[in-house]
Amino acid sequence: MAIRLVIADDQAMIRAGLRLVVETAPGIEVVGEAADGRQALAVARQRRPDVLLMDIAMPGLDGLSAARQLLEDPRPPRIVMLTTFNTDDNLHASLRARVHGFVLKSSPAEQLIEAIRAAAAGEAVIDPAVAPRVIDAFAAQPELTPPPELATLTPRELEVLRLLADGMSNPEIARELRIGEVTVRTHVTHVLHKLGLRDRIHAVVFAYEAGIVRPGRRRENSRDEPC
Structure with missing residues (x-):
């Protein structure tokens, strides 16, 4: 159809x-x-x-x-x-x-x-x-108190959320964490489900509004990779 x-x-x-x-x-x-x-x-x-x-x-x-x-x-x-x-x-x-x-x-x-x-x-x-501009807009916000929902994430899921907020794709996250792309997709699915989020874009919104990602993180960690 x-x-x-x-x-x-x-x-x-x-x-x-x-x-x-x-x-x-x-x-x-x-x-x-x-x-x-x-x-x-x-x-x-x-x-x-x-x-x-x-x-x-x-x-x-x-x-x-x-x-x-x-x-x-x-x-x-x-x-x-x-x-x-x-x-x-x-x-x-x-x-x-x-x-x-x-x-x-x-x-x-x-x-x-x-x-x-x-x-x-x-x-x-x-x-x-557009992605870098979106990320910069959220990064410019003041740091906020993390919401209680974050406590439901495992340490690995929290790191995946941070990398999502840095604008990384699944292949980039897989390389960063040295895990397979299928595993990354599983972690992303769990993060969205636990936080009640609809998709990756709104995971970025959540991460920045929760104040768990500091400005410039990706630029510092990924100097050798294209953004």
Whole structure:
């Protein structure tokens, strides 16, 4: 069954370009478009897409506000925010709103398609170029008292959570801890279950809001690896 996609962006040329890109990929069907947040709400609720690709900055009701409202619905779509790296100031707020990821408008077509597929499969998506900015936003917050839920994690699971918050992928965590990727996936699953979190993105949110990751950790520990 094809992935049902709605595209929301206030610029008609960008919507047309995105539609052209995704319609070349098998298994993805564009079932609607919207030019602002209010239209995005109406189209998403009417067409019931699997994934909503939505620009953060739109006139009237912006994408972030629309996402917040839509995520209150009983069965919301997976929401992936479209962002421009140099101008968006809402990455932190979007994560708090529990959207499912970010994709740069300038991303290669293959990366955009992969992000849509990943979101439809229930995975969290952060464009690699956006990830450091998201991490920096959380790292800049004051240190907080760790919540009691952390006590349910084993020492290994706590370390996996820290590495997730550093922005590491499963293969990177496996290399860092010298364990297999299957074991990493098992640890990640346990961390999400014990903390009641939906996905990896919200594990990052939890880690920084709990104050268990200090700024600059990854840059110090991974000087020899690309970020």
